[in-house]
Amino acid sequence: MAEKSFVYETLLRFLDGYFIHGDREAVLQMSAEDIYCIGVQGEAPAFNREEFDRLLRRHIAESSSAAVYEVNGYREKKISPGNWVCYSEIETYMDIDGEKLNLSWWGMTLGIQQVREEYKISLIHLSEMKNWAKRGEALRKLYPDGENPFIESLYRHLEESSRDSLTGLYNRQTGENLICQALDNGGEYIFLLMDIDNFKAVNDVYGHLKGDIMLKYVADKIRKSFRDTDVIFRLGGDEFVVFIYPCKNRQAIEKKLEKIMEDYDRNIQEEFPHISSALSWGGVFSEKKRTFTELYQRADKIMYQVKRRGGKGYLIEED
Template structure:
């Protein structure tokens, strides 16, 4: 009897231990895989959005630059006919060169290729012939041109942007153009130049031939990499995201976007190993926190197994002695066996429920921004898709902290994190229960407003903006925000376009002074971007 009791107890303990360990391993593995998948998807989406944002900004830059040159060409067409107006040409060249940091140099050229004026004048090229690759292409084409990158006679990698000059009767007089040195400072280099981090993430740009024109490592500029899978997609004028092994044999999570105006492609990528590093840490944390509960479960199972063994001993005794005495009544009492079996089931159910709670916890973590506790991009996409499918009208507010980099640089990243949490709390205070507050990425946030039109959303954005600018932030200083607002389905029924529109309105708010809200409808002024840019 004693042997059977010990054997049965050990068997129950072994089965229970195997079940608990299996449940723990299965739950841990499931959580690990879910976390990996979520991190990969989030990183790919973040890089895609970042690359698209850079591409959109670059597209707008080139269009605005051509518009500037077009206006200048009309202003100086009257001065191209006589040498007595040459000072006017020099003045215009200097104005274009010095009023912004767009061009590294500016030239005004006659139809025969003679350079009539240049800035800076230290170039000493006035009176000479414009024989550069980009210049000859512009003179022959007699149309607005953004040249391919090419090496100048000084060894610089440059592009030439030009606009033709015509008389009122249509006679071709020449062109006005500017050069951008791709390895030197200008507005374009500020947009596309340094976007890399110490964890191995970086941005690079290729031209329409698959040649690198911007890269964090200067020695990689001008490398020809058409065999790169991401570059191959850009050469096909595609935009998106992909997991890829680059030409340096590094596993990368890349987002890429095509720039139609110049045929370039922007790639934002991060090493997969860096992106997945938090998953291992989360799994270790989960296991360590689970150990006390696991030990408690084993103690309870041991006690239950003892309780189970005792009734079975009695059952065996009554069965053995039933040949001599009528033990029916005694055997009926042993029917408590089913009660004990239920207790074991409850213990296992408890353990299984505990580990499922852990899976639910990590699922919640995958949908929530860990810093601000707002929803993340994944949840935002699910909700907007759901609302759109149900035909629910809504508005989105994309907002961004003005000069947030200055907060980090001045007060440190810890204070910067507190400022982000401060803004998240302000968003909660101005939103309703049915609204959704989301951290979009970095210092950019989104308010998803259920069943509000653009005018109503504008009021919410202004309420939040005024609340933020009138409250001292955790860094001890006032911060401000800029917002872009778009509404579904009034603006568009395409969710991707809806977010692009709101992002453009945010860009307009930033570009026109910051600390303001720009909406898409109602009495609020639309941003000055073209319909092509919105599409």
């Protein structure tokens, strides 16, 4: 490759830690909390960092400290915001008096996930290539058409890991990462925090199943109201975040909020007539670089000004 990407550099750091240095702690530091590792010499898969650590302890202890590796047939692909997959063939060998003694040949697929400012390994799949005459064939099977069943399942796994299971919006981790990326680029934005007023009454009167239906309705209404490039995610419970970037027209955003609230009021009257509920929004219109926590805390204070006035409204402060 003419220029090494951060995905490729992550692969090399992983291989260095594993094969060259036998540094279990360094490898674990690179691993996501929910790392999924499959295909390691027929052993049971690891579904989290603790289980992956047990595999590492055993395999690093059994590996030769004199092993050297080569990376062949490297390819990478971005499959969703903050998620990448890379494939390569890893040959390990020992150099004995100038003679190359082959130890193993693996097809390795890594899933790489951005977690704030870091890149973590979220998935490892290994397949031993027993027929050395077929070196390179695994790459052609897996790429570029993407029709290989394993790669398709990998895409789904990484995409699903970035989503909230109930609403299909981004989850908090992915949403925060995307907002941090946008803030690094600079420019005007609006950060919105929304909360459903009296949501507890929905669960108390109509049951949690109906409460879930309401959350999905709100999520769908927000998603359809904003651009695909805007960041929309469920923060947790009945709180949602919308990050509009770039944003030049505050008035246009306010009109969208008014329409969302009108539609929500109509839905409440039709589907939940025995309760009173509305939407409260707090927002920041700015071009200043802040952390996600700073934006959230400020938007939260603004939103509660709306709630203290009875809810059912929005307030966007500019600085």
